[in-house]
Amino acid sequence: MLSRKExxxxxxxxxxxxxxxxxxxxxxxxxxxxxxxxxxGNTLDTTLQLMLFGQRMVGIxxxxxxENVVIARDNLEILSAxxxxxxxxxxxxxxxxxxPAGAIRARHYRPVDGDGxxxxxxxxxxxxxxxxxxxxxxxxxKICREGRLHVLSVDYRLAPEHKAPAGSDDALAAFQWAxxxxxxxxxxxxxxxVGGDSAGGNLAALVAMRARxxxxxxxxVQLLFYPVVNYRDETRSQILFAEGFFLTKRDIGWxxxxxxxxxxxxxxxxxxxPLLADDxxxxxxxxxxxxxxxxxxxxxxxxxxxxxxxxxxxDHREFGSLxxxxxxxxxxxxxxxxxxxxxxxALRAHLART
Numbered sequence: 001m002l003s004r005k006e007x008x009x010x011x012x013x014x015x016x017x018x019x020x021x022x023x024x025x026x027x028x029x030x031x032x033x034x035x036x037x038x039x040x041g042n043t044l045d046t047t048l049q050l051m052l053f054g055q056r057m058v059g060i061x062x063x064x065x066x067e068n069v070v071i072a073r074d075n076l077e078i079l080s081a082x083x084x085x086x087x088x089x090x091x092x093x094x095x096x097x098x099x100p101a102g103a104i105r106a107r108h109y110r111p112v113d114g115d116g117x118x119x120x121x122x123x124x125x126x127x128x129x130x131x132x133x134x135x136x137x138x139x140x141x142k143i144c145r146e147g148r149l150h151v152l153s154v155d156y157r158l159a160p161e162h163k164a165p166a167g168s169d170d171a172l173a174a175f176q177w178a179x180x181x182x183x184x185x186x187x188x189x190x191x192x193x194v195g196g197d198s199a200g201g202n203l204a205a206l207v208a209m210r211a212r213x214x215x216x217x218x219x220x221v222q223l224l225f226y227p228v229v230n231y232r233d234e235t236r237s238q239i240l241f242a243e244g245f246f247l248t249k250r251d252i253g254w255x256x257x258x259x260x261x262x263x264x265x266x267x268x269x270x271x272x273x274p275l276l277a278d279d280x281x282x283x284x285x286x287x288x289x290x291x292x293x294x295x296x297x298x299x300x301x302x303x304x305x306x307x308x309x310x311x312x313x314x315d316h317r318e319f320g321s322l323x324x325x326x327x328x329x330x331x332x333x334x335x336x337x338x339x340x341x342x343x344x345x346a347l348r349a350h351l352a353r354t
Contacts, residue, residue, distance in 0.1 A: 002247045017054075017083045018093075020047055021333040040240060047334030052244065052323075061243070063325070066128060069160065069258065073130045080135040083331050087141035090114060095152075097177045099160075099171045106154040107133050108185055109144040110328070116332075118351040119150040119187035120223065121178045123171055123199030123209075126160050127255030136197070139328055142350035146341060147348045150187040150195060152178055156203065163263035164272045168210070172204040176215050191351050193221040198247075198296070199255070199312035201227025205274045205303070208283050210271055221253075223348045224288045225294050225327050225343070229269035229275040229301065231256055234300035245293045247324035252295060275303050281311035287350055289343050292320030 023031075028046045032053065037044040055061070067076040091110040096103045104148075111117060120143060124136040133153040144151045156170035175194055182189040198202040201224040207215075208222040242249035260267055270277035286307055290300040297318070304316035318328070319339040330340040 012086060013279060014155040017051065017079075017332060020051060023050075025334075032272070033172075039238075039293065042248060043321075044293055045335040047332055048293075048321075048323050048326070048329070051329070051332060052246065056244075060222055062248045064127065064254050066266065067254075069129060073132075076126065076130050076135055077132065080138075080328065084173065085138050085141075085331055087138060087142055087145055089141055092141075095263045097154075097174060098324040099157075099173045101157065101166070104170050104174060105133065106174065107137070107153045107155075109151040109153070110142050110186060111144050111148050111150065114150055115186050116188050116305050116349075117149045118187075118191035118193060119182050119185065120193045120195050120347070121171075121175050121180055121204075121219075122151050122153045122225075123156060123194075123196035124153065124166075124198035124329075125200045125202040125225075126162070126198065127251065128167055128199045128202075128259040129255050130158070131199070136200075136328065137295070138312065138331065140196075140328060142340065144343055145349070146344045149253070149348065149351065150182075150185055152185070159259040160261075163261075164265050165206075165263075167199075168203055168206045168271065171207050172210050172214060175207045175211065179215065181215050191220045192217070193223060193347070193351060194219040194220075195223030195225070195347070196201065196227070198226035199228055200322065201225050202229060202274070205229060206271070208286075209270075209277060209280075212282050218239065218282075220243055222286045222349065223347050224286060224300070224301055224303075226289060226291055226294050226324055228296060228299070228302040230299045231260065232271045232276065233299075235295075235302075237298040238295040241293055241295045241297075245295070245323045247295055249295065275299060275306060275311070280312060281308050283307060283310070283312045285313040285350060286315070287343070287346055288314060288316045289339075290316070290318040291324055291326055292318060294324040296324060315350065317346065318344065 095106045126129045156167040170284040194204040326336040329336040
């Protein structure tokens with residue numbers, strides 16, 4: 001149960017976000033006093049700069065807004081619902097699919113005229129601790145509608161209740177289920193991709209690795225929005241963007257502790273940190289997206305280079321003006337909307353070639 005203060009803060013943040021698309025850029029710049037933010041050669045998107053300023057004004061400084069996991073989850077649910085668009089599709093169906101520890105909740109998004117279209121198995125972000133198929137509902141709808149492909153969004157097990165590698169085990173099971181049932185969903189069984197953002201991108205990368213030996217087929221493509229790929233090492237971008245850009249150094253440590261403390265694997269294990277794997281050969285083509293103001297930027301760059309060195313086809317696109325989580329912020333307009341649309345278009349192009 002949220003306190004009255006927390007409810008007011010979330011409501012205020014929602015009002016701020018809903019108003020952003022209607023504010024002309026010139027007015028946004030004036031509201032910021034004409035100031036811009038330039039770091040490491042990149043200038044922050046004006047819309048995101050104003051969003052971050054508004055969040056600071058209502059006391060939101062981190063992605064994980066409370067030490068209490070339940071409250072942090074509730075806060076993200078409320079915030080994401082506050083600017084939801086409910087993009088219309090041919091059909092949206094809630095499913096229950098078998099997993100290694102019981103049923104896994106999932107949601108199937110069907111595009112208009114989608115018979116025989118590709119299928120993307122999608123894993124939401126949230127540090128393996130927060131987030132859900134609800135917080136990423138609009139993003140999955142957008143991918144489905146603009147990409148003209150089926151999307152299966154998966155509610156894998158979260159930490160701290162379920163330590164690593166529980167989420168990865170669920171993700172792999174969901175991918176295998178999608179391979180087996182794509183035709184029943186109306187999709188093309190030969191074009192089943194995996195994707196996700198942040199922690200979900202981590203799971204998509206791990207599924208692509210594990211599928212080489214543990215599934216009956218490989219993903220057609222792996223879509224990795226600013227993925228976590230190295231839980232062990234600190235990068236330069238984590239230092240540069242430690243505070244003030246949505247995902248913070250505190251968030252990264254908090255998520256890692258909840259996910260890995262007391263787990264059977266540690267931060268250096270490639271079963272959670274794919275960048276540290278000895279062999280990346282034989283992976284499916286990757287569309288890897290990074291953002292210029294993201295603490296995870298550098299490890300994403302490193303993973304793109306490591307896969308290329310192993311002979312993997314990699315389409316790495318970096319959007320220098322954006323922050324971590326921008327794909328979920330497309331409704332705010334600005335560079336987030338443009339970049340998300342470009343990424344979806346690129347995904348469709350890659351799947352058309354498989």
